[in-house]
Amino acid sequence: MDALGDPTRRQVFELLRSGPRSVGDLAAELPVSRPAVSQHLRVLENAGLVTHHPVGTRHLYELNGNGVVELRAWIEGFWDEALARFKAAAENKGGTT
Amino acid sequence: MSDALVIEAVRKTITVDCTVEEAFRVFTTDASSWWPVETHSIHGNDVSEIVFEQHEGGDVYEVSAGGEKGHWGTVIAWEPPGRLVLGWNILKREAIGTEVEVRFTAEAEGTRVELEHRGWETIAEDSAAKRDDYDTGWDHVLGFYERRIG
Numbered sequence: 001m002d003a004l005g006d007p008t009r010r011q012v013f014e015l016l017r018s019g020p021r022s023v024g025d026l027a028a029e030l031p032v033s034r035p036a037v038s039q040h041l042r043v044l045e046n047a048g049l050v051t052h053h054p055v056g057t058r059h060l061y062e063l064n065g066n067g068v069v070e071l072r073a074w075i076e077g078f079w080d081e082a083l084a085r086f087k088a089a090a091e092n093k094g095g096t097t
Numbered sequence: 098m099s100d101a102l103v104i105e106a107v108r109k110t111i112t113v114d115c116t117v118e119e120a121f122r123v124f125t126t127d128a129s130s131w132w133p134v135e136t137h138s139i140h141g142n143d144v145s146e147i148v149f150e151q152h153e154g155g156d157v158y159e160v161s162a163g164g165e166k167g168h169w170g171t172v173i174a175w176e177p178p179g180r181l182v183l184g185w186n187i188l189k190r191e192a193i194g195t196e197v198e199v200r201f202t203a204e205a206e207g208t209r210v211e212l213e214h215r216g217w218e219t220i221a222e223d224s225a226a227k228r229d230d231y232d233t234g235w236d237h238v239l240g241f242y243e244r245r246i247g
Contacts, residue, residue: 005136017223068104068221071187075214076107082133083111083212089131090113090123090208 003047004074008032009040013067016050020062106215114207121178121201124210125149134159139167151175157183170194187220195220 004010011030015021023041027034041061044050049070052061064070113120123130126149134144140161150156155172171194174182179201184194195216202209 007139007141068217071220072104072107072217075187078133078137079107079109079212079214082131082137083109083210085131085133086124086210087111087113089127090115090120093115093119093123093127093130 003043003049004071006040006043008036009044012037012040012044013049013063013071016061016063017067020060022058022060024058026061104217104221106213106217108214109212111210112204112207113210117201117203117208118178120208120210121181124199124201125151125177125181139169140165151177157185170197174198185214 004013008030012026015026015029023034023037026041027037030037032040041050041052045052045061049064049067050061051064052059054060115123128147128149129144132138132147134140134147135142138144138159140159143161143163144159144167145162146160148156148158148160150172153172153175155175157169157172159167159169161167168186170183170185172182173184173196174180181199181201183197183199185197186194195214198213198215200209200211202211
């Protein structure tokens, strides 16, 4: 569950929080190409964070839910990793034994 | 908007083998030594420093190798060595923030570190508000369309 670990994917996620968008809309607001945006959307979709549906001739991507539950789950995993690293750093520098 | 929305805080407790003072110092002043910047920062591997301004209202930010600042949040409570509360903007600086409270308590084997990351409701409400704006926008656009057709 590290679909949100990539900064560009987090930006895509953030943009989708304000409503559905097409690949072109997203690419216009990000410093990456349309194929790159598509790739990021695929990762987000595989992780269950994003869904898409056709509207006319294009596809609109949107968050699966309001995104908060996913964000919270991502942060929960983040703290597990961060605190393990914090513990190692704290014990390395200030061990009482 | 969901008035009664409650999303449970993320809570973590660990014990570290060092003094309370050292634990607080490493968590804040020495955050660069452990924070996973490669996945959880604005500049990624390019982060050279993480700064906690050591007072209430102070900024928490990263500095890139090129000297650019990336704002993470604000110090809400700075009470060394026992307690720290941060307002943390997870997604980007303008986003409505969540709160991270960290407590450091002396124990026989070292220091108990309890972390609580709360305030998810504000993000949910922010999402709902953004969505409402978007929906209203479409109503507006479709209104023009209908008038033209009609």
